[in-house]
Amino acid sequence: MPSEERIIQALEVLAPTREAFLSAVALSAEEVRGILEREAEGQENPLEKLARELGPLGSAHIDVERLAPFAVKKGSLDGGKWQRVRKAYETLRDLKNEGDSLFTARCPLDGYLRGTILEALGKAGRAFGAARVVEAVLTGIPEPEGIEDATVFFPQSRWNRAEKAHAPPLVVEVEGQDLKVASLGEILEGTLKIVLVVNGPAAPAPLVRLITPGVAVAQTDDPADLAIWASVPGPGVAALMPPGAAKFLHLPGGATLSHRLQVKLLPDKEPRRALGAISAFQQAEELRQLRALTTPVETLVSSNGGRKEEEPLLDEAGQLAAWLIQQARL
Template sequence: MPSDQPNLTERALEQVQPRIDTFRAAVAAAEAEVREEVMHRAGAQSFKEEQALVELGPFALGRIDPERFSMLLGVSEKDLTPESIDVLSKADAILTGFAESSTHVARVEPGGDLRDVVKDALAHLGQAFGAGRAVELARAGMFDLIEHAYLLGPLPFRLWNRAERHLAPPVVVEVAGEDCLPAGLGEFLDGEVKIVIAARGPTTPAPLARLITPGTYVVQTADPAQLAGLVEARHAGVALLFDEDRPGQAHFTHDPDAGDTTWSRIRIDRMPDEAAVGRGRRPPVWLEELVHLRALAEAPASAGAATDEAKREASDPSVAAGAAALAGLTQASGGGSAPASAEVDPVDRLAAWLLAHTEDGG
């Protein structure tokens, strides 16, 4: 990657740092708890063995295993097998590594597959979740060295549970523009997973348009500050951060909380035309992306007319008063039930509208 790529990645990391901090804090808390338990269990076991030697006396030396004998002594808490304590130690080592320096940057080598890189990056981060599950199984004496061994290695995203997908740390992926093919990332956009693609070089106009769904935050921009909305969203999301502000690349944001319809949730800051996109692109690819994005962002004709009418009513006091009067008359005639707060006489509503209309007319 050229020298400007690290700077782009650093700017992306700065924006998603709050979510990284949240993840690391959770891992650090879990690691501290596991470490304390490992030390306690190991210390308790050592104490019990020493106590067994005292109870047995010199006769036991070389004849009786103090560890096995100590298991016969009464204890105030449920004992763990040496295998379970070993699992706790391994899980503690995994959590310690993530708490100190978890890796949140992945790189797509030239000609590589963006989806596969993200898949591997998430599986690596999933080790922290797997270690947490291993701890719970070991504590309960239910950890099976064969059945549950996978929990102490990379944990594929498909095996993450709902809580883990909401605590998921962000992933920043470095990729060359020609390898920016993100359509396959949809399977990872669940819970609150955040994926930021730092692209060097020109891409197709709207690579992320295909990933727009009602519950997914999607943003394409050359301004790192625009990633703030992605970080704050309580949704899964994906961002494409361009290394330059090129006229041939669409800038838009799809915010699931911005409206009830697709077109009301999308804000387009730049929609490139054919001339801006330039030659050298495969027309079917970039053309379909732009057509798809326009189709999602354009309100139906009826919806647009209704919106314009609503704006006109809001800016015209007489129209607003008339609408209120008609609503009151409808409710009075049985056309609908009036809300508890609507106790004004319908005649007064109509009179107010007429007065306002007369004053407007001079």
């Protein structure tokens, strides 16, 4: 399938999270626009404003003129502050209008995949940076160093937990030879979902390196699998692979690995040729790892000397303990 179609497919699957992010950006932009408008108008009578703040019930019973000395905040956005809020608003507005390009990136040939992803996240993260600037201006909280640049680029490393929970999803086009995912583990947090659209020859099981209990991982060419992967809460990486690659789905939530991991296709043939800087050995290791993860523990025990027929059946913990004891040659 051409990469364009797969990108569209991936964007469709990520539609709910994309829309949630854009909607949050739009809502924030609207809020900041309101602040600017009220400031720009300047002429809004503070008493009228206070009456509105009290709501219809409060303003019916409270004399705002008398309340004003205790309730109206003195001072407003002076020139510098107004400019910064204005810039934050422009950032939010631009992000809101950017559309799908906000959620797509391309890793150049021989490029660094992690760098491409971080670059894209940092650009989308300007939304968080803009919100932080506004918050800092409005609350008067001392501004952290570099906050001025937050509306230009706000790296994922500076996002807080709440921001990570609203992470924008990404669809990244990448050549198979550049599909080095091990370093992505460090940036998978919150709700970050990344779909890698892989072009050209690729290793058979590169994403096996990302399998950890809380991360959703999918290597597939099936849109149905991709949809299942996308519906799982939490962080995840999926790769739409070229033909010949392993197909598997790892979904957090299962009590054991066997409950989490579903392997649909496991190539028999081990890779023999390097792909760019990815050696055949590295590719084969990934495939062996996937094979090992799918092999029941009792089989491993059996292949390492076997248990006697008359031994009682052990539960999974018992089997693992038996295997460890055997490995230690106790």
